Amino acid sequence: MTLTAAVQDTMDNGNSDLRQQVRQRLQEQGIEFILAQFVDIHGAPKVKQVPVNCFEGLIDEGAGFAGGAVWGLGQGPESHDLMARTDLATYCRLPWRPNVAIASCDLYVDDEPWPYCARNNLKRMMGIFAAEGYALNGGFEPEHFLVMRRPDGGLMPWDPQGIDKLAKPCYDFKGMCQAMDYLQDIIRYGNQMGFDIYQSDHEDANGQYEINFGWSDALTSADRLTLFRMMAGQVATKYGAICTFMAKPFQNRTGSGAHLHFHVADVLNRRNLFPLKKGEKDRKGLGISKTAVHYVGGLLKHIRAITAVASPTVNCYRRIQSGEFVYSTASGYTWTPAYASYGDNNRTQLFRCPDSNRFEDRSPSGMVNPYLLLATHMAAGLDGIKNEIDPGEAILRENVWNLSHEERRKRGMILLPQNLMEAIEALEEDEVVKSGLGPIADEYIRLKKAEWSEFMRQVTPWEVSRYLTML
Structure with missing residues (x-):
């Protein structure tokens, strides 16, 4: 038997063992249904509900979808079916629906991995990164609002006790206690699903909260953020609230980010490559290695194009303020960088270094598609490492x-794009970042240009108020 055949045989045996373990666990947990889940180009989860007795078919053949019915999957009504095949390593029970399990899926068409699938694309980039000896690890911090609809259809922060009114509500005891049951549900359920959530808090805006995840590989981190959003939306309804990850739902309050803490590791031994090696010179005063310096160099070089992915909607740019004119929120800060910088442990940086073992990317919006962001991160960071930027x-x-x-x-310091079209134009011109998206890049650019065009046709109340009787 050849070495390749032996490795494949080992993988097949491992998958067989894992399949049996998952099958047994589903039976022990009393699972009746499985949600086969993937995301569209925006990162919005899509599912089919499948009876548990179809478990084998979900792995071998997959659940069929009409790709033209989903945004950004490179298909029309004439296209062959998308088959969503579940990843055995991702099966978990939904704690709030204990008879239901969920599994992340990879998309196939005619038995071949579909390149417009964001999860497949991330795995492709992880393979490219691994071939150079690297693995990207990280964890997201999903900020989000709990809101309610006013009788006139407008939004207001969820505030059932009428106490979340402070100008600086961050970490406020009363504000957090009001949402304690919601947050405890989120932490309890998340940790039952293996998220390693280690803290939560009331954030800088009224009705805004944050959850902190543990470290994981890039693919698991993207899966977790997707499942977290699904979970938070369902749990919020229990308390009469709408959970939103919209970047800027309120004009005078801080926006929501999905800050990413990350480091690069050796793909073989998983050793973190960001701290200084013994005898290595500290070139930047941060205790970080040459690998870390150049990785961040790549990110900074390509940051304007990355912003098109990190801040994917028109509304996201309400959060990124250049500060050319006096602007603030009720708390006094936006907490969002508009200029690209890196440095030590202060939150005015775009790339903050809390410790030599990691950086925090403070730019991603709460609306980010994590699979696409992490793929572009690796493409830009690898460019930095290889070219010693x-x-x-x-x-x-x-x-x-x-x-x-x-x-x-x-x-x-580079000024980040100040609107979606500016960011998309930067993406169009950046071959490195587009390479991180593969064929998704052209589809993404097309859809985002259409979104911008639709937005530009809107006439807002602000415009009517300002210009109606100006002349």
Whole structure:
């Protein structure tokens, strides 16, 4: 038997063993139905509900979908079926629906992996990254609002006791206690599904909350964020609230991000490659290695194109403020970087280094498709490592927001795109970031241009108020 055949035989045996373990677990848990789940180009989850006795078929053949009915999957009504095949490693029971299990799926067409599937694409980029000796690990911090509809159809923060009114409500005891049952459900359910949630809090805006996940590989982190959003939306209804990950639902309140803590590891031994090696010179004053410096260099070089993926909707750019004019929220801060910088442990940086073992990317919006973001991260970061891109001097112990715009520009800080079309144009011109998306790039650009065009046809109340009687 050849080495390749022996490895394949081992994999097949492993899959057979895992299949038996999952089958037994489903039986022991009393599972009656399985949700076969994947995401569209926006990151919105799509599912089919399948009786548990069809478990084998979900793995071998998959659940069939009409791809033209889903955004951004490169299909029309004439296309052959998308077959969503479940990943055995992702099966888990839904704690709030204990007779239902869910599994993440990879999409196939005519028995071949479908390249427009965001999960397949991320696995493709992980393979490219691994071939260079690297693995990307990380964890998201999904900020979100609990809101309610006013009688006139507008939004207001969920505030059943009428106490979440502070101008600076972040970490507020009363505000958090009001949502304690919701947050405890989220943590309890999330950890039953293996999320390793280690804390939660009331965030900077009224009605806004954040959950912190543990570390994992890129694929698991993307799966977790997707499932978390599904869970939070269902749990919120129990308390009469709507859970929204919309980046900026309120004009005068802080927006919602999905901050990503990340590091690059050795693909073979999983050792974190970001801290300085013994005897290596600390070139940036952050205790980080050459690998970390160049990875961040790649991210900064390509940040304008990455922003098109990190902030994927028109509304996301309400969150990214250039600060050219006086602007604030009720709390006094937006907490969102508009200029691309990196440096030490302060939250005015785009890439914050809380410790030498990781960076935090503070740019992603709460609306981000995590599969696409992580794929572009690896493409840009790998470009940085291979070409030894220098990110410039780190910002140490300085408030970037207090620097003048001229000073920021002198230091080489790039202004992030200020609207969706500007970001999409940057993506169009960036072959490295587009390579991280594969064929999804063209579909993404097409759909986002259409979204911008539709938005530009809208006439808002602000425009009517400002211009109706100006002349």
